[in-house]
Amino acid sequence: MTDNDLTAIYRAYLACLNDRRWDDLGKYVSDDVVRNGERLGLSGYRAMLEADTHATPDLHFDADIVIADGQTVGCRLMFTCTPQHTFLGLEPSGERITFAEHVFYRFENRRIAEVWSVIDKEAIRAQFQEQGS
Amino acid sequence: MTDNDLTAIYRAYLACLNDRRWDDLGKYVSDDVVRNGERLGLSGYRAMLEADTHATPDLHFDADIVIADGQTVGCRLMFTCTPQHTFLGLEPSGERITFAEHVFYRFENRRIAEVWSVIDKEAIRAQFQEQGS
Numbered sequence: 001m002t003d004n005d006l007t008a009i010y011r012a013y014l015a016c017l018n019d020r021r022w023d024d025l026g027k028y029v030s031d032d033v034v035r036n037g038e039r040l041g042l043s044g045y046r047a048m049l050e051a052d053t054h055a056t057p058d059l060h061f062d063a064d065i066v067i068a069d070g071q072t073v074g075c076r077l078m079f080t081c082t083p084q085h086t087f088l089g090l091e092p093s094g095e096r097i098t099f100a101e102h103v104f105y106r107f108e109n110r111r112i113a114e115v116w117s118v119i120d121k122e123a124i125r126a127q128f129q130e131q132g133s
Numbered sequence: 134m135t136d137n138d139l140t141a142i143y144r145a146y147l148a149c150l151n152d153r154r155w156d157d158l159g160k161y162v163s164d165d166v167v168r169n170g171e172r173l174g175l176s177g178y179r180a181m182l183e184a185d186t187h188a189t190p191d192l193h194f195d196a197d198i199v200i201a202d203g204q205t206v207g208c209r210l211m212f213t214c215t216p217q218h219t220f221l222g223l224e225p226s227g228e229r230i231t232f233a234e235h236v237f238y239r240f241e242n243r244r245i246a247e248v249w250s251v252i253d254k255e256a257i258r259a260q261f262q263e264q265g266s
Contacts, residue, residue: 003202065237065249067202069136074200074207076237076249102235102251104198104209116198116209118235121255 001110003068009110010073014061020053022046028111035115055087064100071108077101088121090128097127134243136201142243143206147194153186155179161244168248188220197233204241210234221254223261230260 013028031042040048053059058081065076079099083092099120106114146161164175173181186192191214198209212232216225232253239247 065205065207067200067205067207067237069200069202072198072200074198074235074237100249100251102207102237102249104200104207104235116233116235118233118251118253120251 003070006068006071006073006107007066009107010066010068010075010105011063013112014063017049017061022050025049030108030111030113033112033115036117052087055085055092056081056083058082071106073105073107075103075105077103088119088124090121090124093128095127097124099123099127136203139201139204139206139240140199142240143199143201143208143238144196146245147196150182150194155183158182163241163244163246166245166248169250185220188218188225189214189216191215204239206238206240208236208238210236221252221257223254223257226261228260230257232256232260 009028016024016028025046026042029042029045033040033042033045035045035048059079060081062078062080063075064078065074067074077100079101080096082094082096083090084094085092100123101117101119103115103117105112105116142161149157149161158179159175162175162178166173166175166178168178168181192212193214195211195213196208197211198207200207210233212234213229215227215229216223217227218225233256234250234252236248236250238245238249
């Protein structure tokens with residue numbers, strides 16, 4: 001599989017998230033997926049995504065940078081959204097926020113087996129506080 | 134230049150940081166470097182690194198994942214260090230902390246021209262607070 005094939009699969013995964021096609025998630029995510037050292041499994045991973053999109057119904061995964069090398073994908077995701085409920089442990093102000101997530105994925109057999117994610121929660125916190133003040 | 138060449142240059146850049154060879158920084162970083170949308174230039178970039186390593190003399194850049202694709206490098210950096218002074222705007226507890234930085238670099242003519250970085254400041258904040266309580 002070339003790097004181009006892998007980025008194509010990854011972009012199809014993002015489209016799956018943006019379309020909320022949760023029943024298709026298993027095409028892209030391994031049954032035993034591990035995220036930031038925690039073995040969520042497919043069901044836990046789906047539950048996390050469903051909670052995030054419940055908190056922020058307009059959450060859209062927008063790939064700003066996508067690179068692939070071997071079996072690894074790296075992506076800078078940008079989000080502009082309006083959280084309605086507690087989001088990533090923070091209380092929303094009801095206003096629009098913008099933040100980045102930088103994430104690396106290790107693929108196995110064309111599916112995501114491991115995820116390392118850093119979300120710019122500091123930026124989210126700052127925007128909530130600024131809007132709340 | 135192959136992806137392997139680019140990762141080799143990137144690893145040489147990290148060695149330069151770890152050795153504090155600030156006078157060599159211009160071999161790896163463009164004169165007009167932009168970081169998270171801010172045009173720091175080489176001198177501003179160097180000043181940022183010198184401030185970070187002043188605050189945390191034992192700061193060591195440890196590449197956990199490095200990938201390259203075209204002119205872009207992505208890296209998961211891990212840090213284990215003991216900040217002595219205000220670090221990334223946070224007040225240290227004097228104890229050891231561990232955190233990640235996920236960063237993407239666009240190279241031009243073998244030098245870093247643009248940087249997008251997300252540091253897990255939430256993890257740093259949590260460790261300082263836990264240690265301070």
